[in-house]
Amino acid sequence: MCGILAVLGCSDDSRAKRVRVLELSRRLKHRGPDWSGLHQHGDCFLAHQRLAIVDPASGDQPLFNEDKSVIVTVNGEIYNHEELRKQLPNHKFRTGCDCDVIAHLYEEHGEDFVDMLDGIFSFVLLDTRDNSFIVARDAIGVTSLYIGWGLDGSVWISSEMKGLNDDCEHFECFPPGHLYSSKERGFRRWYNPPWFSEATPSTPYDPLVLRHTFEQAVIKRLMTDVPFGVLLSGGLDSSLVASVTSRYLANTKAAEQWGSKLHSFCVGLEGSPDLKAAKEVADYLGTVHHEFTFTVQDGIDAIEDVIYHVETYDVTTIRASTPMFLMSRKIKSLGVKWVISGEGSDEIFGGYLYFHKAPNKEEFHRETCRKIKALHQYDCLRANKSTFAWGLEARVPFLDKAFINTAMSIDPESKMIKRDEGRIEKWILRRAFDDEEHPYLPKHILYRQKEQFSDGVGYSWIDGLKAHAAKHVTDKMMLNAGNIYPHNTPTTKEAYYYRMIFERFFPQAKLS
DSSP: OEEEEEEESOSOOSHHHHHHHHHHHGGGGGGOOSEEEEEEETTEEEEEEEOOOSSTTTOOSSEEOTTSOEEEEEEEEETTHHHHHHTOTTOOOSOOOGGGHHHHHHHHHGGGGGGGOOEEEEEEEEETTTTEEEEEEOSSOOSOOEEEEOTTSOEEEESSGGGTTTTOSEEEEOOTTEEEETTTTEEEEOOOOGGGGOOOOOBOOOHHHHHHHHHHHHHHTTOOSSOEEEEOOSSHHHHHHHHHHHHHGGGSHHHHHHOSOOEEEEEESTTOHHHHHHHHHHHHHTOEEEEEEOOHHHHHHHHHHHHHHHOOOOHHHHHHHHHHHHHHHHHHHTTOOEEEOOTTHHHHHTOSGGGGGOSSHHHHHHHHHHHHHTGGGTHHHHHHHHHHTTTOEEEOGGGOHHHHHHHHTBOGGGTSOBGGGTBOTTHHHHHHTOOSSSOSSOHHHHTOOOOOHHHHTOTHHHHHHHHHHHHHSOHHHHHTHHHHOOSSOOOSHHHHHHHHHHHHHOTTOOOO
16 A cells, blocks of 8 residues: 555646656654655656555555556455466466566456456556546545646546646546546446446345355455454444454465464544443453553644644544544554554444335335445545555455445345344344354444444544634634635534635645
């Protein structure tokens, strides 16, 4: 994984432009503290900041094909790279890096290879033979990516907004599951799963199929040459991730290198629900558990840094990102480079409490589709940027392509919340891992009701944020909110406070 920055087709290929690209690339240095580089081909610049996880010794970027006519800079993990290499017997690979397959797949298949990649990724590929390029982002938008356009006709690509906002006339979020082609000068969607149409599926629920698909999603993410751990809040999703990881770790290459004892991490205010529940799950699974506490003031002091790194003014995202941001710093200090996390389950299975209001299965399914399509703006943004602020990567097995396809093909009647029948939210996921002979989790954890992440870390956290914002935003300021911020006008003092900070860092941005 890394931070990438590319400037393509600029009018100036001078030394000054190279210096400027290097300067902007350094704004992404937190994402990749292990190595940095810049490659120039004519009027195109490809820069990266690398966090080395697979083949740390030789996987530095950019990556090339055999004759170096195809150049790639990429932020990602390609979990099926070994299988893809076998499909390319006539190609010679320069590194053992999982992303090395991208240039060679392009040689074989042109622009139509992206759907062959199983993983998370954002990449820029430059074909020097005709000076064309393509840019692509993973299916759900687990990796962050932005695109901008300069007045000189240049196209800018960056893992974070701060890499291009000062130099582009217009910039926007690069849409997940899409490819941008310089030949077509536009986007096209490469990710076209059956559920995307939002038509109601009809596959009967099979708990063993769902369980097996999720286990495979976790196992494939244990690809690593560096130490890792699991984020454990004690809720259903993170507990299942930790349980499956713990169960299958011993038979992986990761265990051969780093041992079969799984490390788990939790954050919260002193005495918070998450700390208590996570400790119970950790004891049950036998993980090496690390518990981090913070105070409300610690969180408030970090708010400006959080908004700078996460690049949003969304209230819920900032509330949840702050504890994760603080925890990530502690985790990185222990020498851990990546963690496995539980984002995405609530969107896929209708885990939010308001889903009990769904009038029928059709509406339930449409809402889950809508939530998944928006993940890149919220939970994926939080999980990616609050960890990468400290050079820590988060992997999310619930957002595995195969798992999403399996879960979203199930008749949504099985997902609906029916308390009179004993079916609480995410019942089908709980039932899939309710194994009497070889339990994954204790029953009361498996059927624990959901806590919002920012509630679970401690209920006084939200109250503290609201009180702090009220000291900085007056009633008179709120009366003029619509004039000051006509786009996405803040409606609370907390939202206004975050917006003021965001606009100071990114005055040109207009987030949807």
